[in-house]
Amino acid sequence: MARMLNVELEQLEAKVHRKLESGDLEGLRTLLTAQHPVDIAEIVERVDDDDERLRIFDLLPLELAAEVLHEMGAHATRELIDDLPSDQVGDLLDSLPMDDVSEILTEDVPERQDELLALMEPDDAAEVQDLLQYPPNSAGRFMTEKYARVTGNLTAAETIEYLRKIDSQVETVSDLYVINGDRRLQGVVSLRQVVTAPPQTRLSDIMITQVVSVLPETDQEEVARLVARYDFLAIPVVLPDGRMLGIVTVDDVIDILVQETTEDIMRFSGVEGGSTMDQPYFTLPIFTVIRRRFGWLLLLFLAETLTGSVLRLFEGELSQVVALSFFIPLLIGTGGNTGAQTVSTIIRGLALKEIRLRDTARVIGRELGSGLLLGLALGFVGVTRTILWGQDLHFALVIGLSLMVICTWANTIGSLIPLIAHRFKIDPAVVSAPLITTLVDATGLAIYFLIAKILLGL
């Protein structure tokens, strides 16, 4: 019942080091080959010394070593590929499923693609090149050609016999794909159905013919959405003419989802995505980083100059009461924070389908209410803080009232913008957070100075 927790991983790591130091390489090999490739990858990655890392890696049988290479992080994979002799790298890549090789060549060592392909067996290299022709982040890049092909006239008993033969050549047998002579997909039958059907049943009688499939060009997000929606273990990749190319398996979909999470956070803070999104931190050229970030920053910068115009409008009031400017960052900061909270709440509601477009009025009513309550609470704190800062009650009331109105306003706008984006089928995460902050900054200032002008009689 071993669970590989962090503690156990550290114990394993200590054991590995003891065996290395005592020179017990045979014992080390036995220890390592009993572990899961993911765990070995983590141990290898944690080794700081390049030489020691190579020594551990050299102990692993070729197949296992290849799996470990695939499981390692981008940076460690790069280092290891740089350090290993090139014929060994070729052998390792040849032993991996070709979709994993395509992943390594795209994400980990993009600048050495051609060189590494030349080290591989021509057949394998050609297969990888086939995958690399598809757009980045498309189903074609993730699919494996090693799926279980069967013909519809096989019986359940014959299928089981046949699976014993092809077992080593396919990645998964959870779903079997019924293919005709020219590789066109006829239907899908699950291993479960095959095993539990009477032995003489023909596959054509139990297969599902309404198969959900994707094109090789389909974006990874759409692939993940379909697999999540229908609880699939794999989804076939099929050409428009019906010929089947491969499958994307659920473990790849999970990797995609983990990647998407962090992409959404990046989009949410205004870093543009695009095809460079999948490149790891250290391999992305710094000018590409600048390009991806500058567009948004410039747009926000230009929008933010609006605040300057608002302030110029109230130049007279500002020179009369300099203390008014002390509270500018506080007021627009609070507005921005409140707005960002609402935006993310609504984005979540939309993503989990808890909120539908027809709920728009209810959502806005609700956010208006909670904005008012939050504004009341913060306004109270604001009044207290302003008095403690030595301003009079009159001035403190300006700050308190402004906080209340700005919070309510930010909350309302913060719920409206993602709903509008959703209505026009724009991903709300892209447009909402920085946009709302900028909007709230300018309008919040106008609210503040109008209240000040009236209450202070400027």
Added chain:
Amino acid sequence: MARMLNVELEQLEAKVHRKLESGDLEGLRTLLTAQHPVDIAEIVERVDDDDERLRIFDLLPLELAAEVLHEMGAHATRELIDDLPSDQVGDLLDSLPMDDVSEILTEDVPERQDELLALMEPDDAAEVQDLLQYPPNSAGRFMTEKYARVTGNLTAAETIEYLRKIDSQVETVSDLYVINGDRRLQGVVSLRQVVTAPPQTRLSDIMITQVVSVLPETDQEEVARLVARYDFLAIPVVLPDGRMLGIVTVDDVIDILVQETTEDIMRFSGVEGGSTMDQPYFTLPIFTVIRRRFGWLLLLFLAETLTGSVLRLFEGELSQVVALSFFIPLLIGTGGNTGAQTVSTIIRGLALKEIRLRDTARVIGRELGSGLLLGLALGFVGVTRTILWGQDLHFALVIGLSLMVICTWANTIGSLIPLIAHRFKIDPAVVSAPLITTLVDATGLAIYFLIAKILLGL
């Protein structure tokens, strides 16, 4: 080769409405029962008229209706449960897997838990209550007790025979769990192994005995992490004494990951999580919302009062040159935006393990460089904009230089904070984004006024 795209779903929806209008209920039933429950759920949800929705739902056979109910969004599930006669609700819940019932009772209709449990068969209700005793978002809440139990002395051939018998009673047969007399987990064997092994092989000879498992109390994030790490199709839930309670399947893990994505965005914008996080938008009482949001807002508010202190420090300069205050929101806004971009980039790098703690110096060097370049570019735009606003070159240089220094500073701080959080094992998404904005606001103002003081000779 039907792919259920949005277009096709709309066509299906139109067909459903035509059949409803023409009163062809038998045709409608045939049409619906050929569809996937997820698609039916979406059709039912899109129907605005309560009565029409009930009529469609009533056509479905009980088992299918229950699956459709489970696939519907929280809001629609609530409405449907409210509209249906209570004995029908009881039957529907009885037909679902009990982990799905526990999900509905927790997430969709939390306020009617006891009442709905009373409508169910006592056995089923007891099973659901067992699940509900585990903490929200724990493995116990997601597990199914309908896993495939086998004994180690079965042969592969006998196992296949046995699976035919228990097929209808289990949720998945991808993995078979070898259990001894007192329900202790001995090992796991995959259906693939069983099918491809020689028929007389005993399960005890091919099972894996080092089984990765979780406790019923294990948090859903940890469950998802383990399934993603080891590419599992299911993970067993086991008590500390080795007794097995159930399994969490990969489709539940995918749902968890989708949920976590939106949670991360919420944390990133300062909405606190906790056990209320899993409650849907409309069912969460408004005072709980306020409580979850007020803490962060207050903390940020208090931190933001620092900016006021900075401004008071430069009161003299501000009253000498009122135009200085026009640029306050622009400068701190740009600093905040730049910092947020860096934070999200680093969080992604850490999450995907592209960045390790030992890379700290390299990361900071890189971000300092790109901050300088971004600052130069924005500084140039800033100088131009300031001159266009009618300020002199001298003043424009103050703005340009301030932008450059603030961008560089925000970028550096924005890379440092998530690294520090990671070092102390705090989720960087929780602390970083609003914190950096506030920090950059106060320090950015100080930078601005110091530069102004020196360059303008105030």
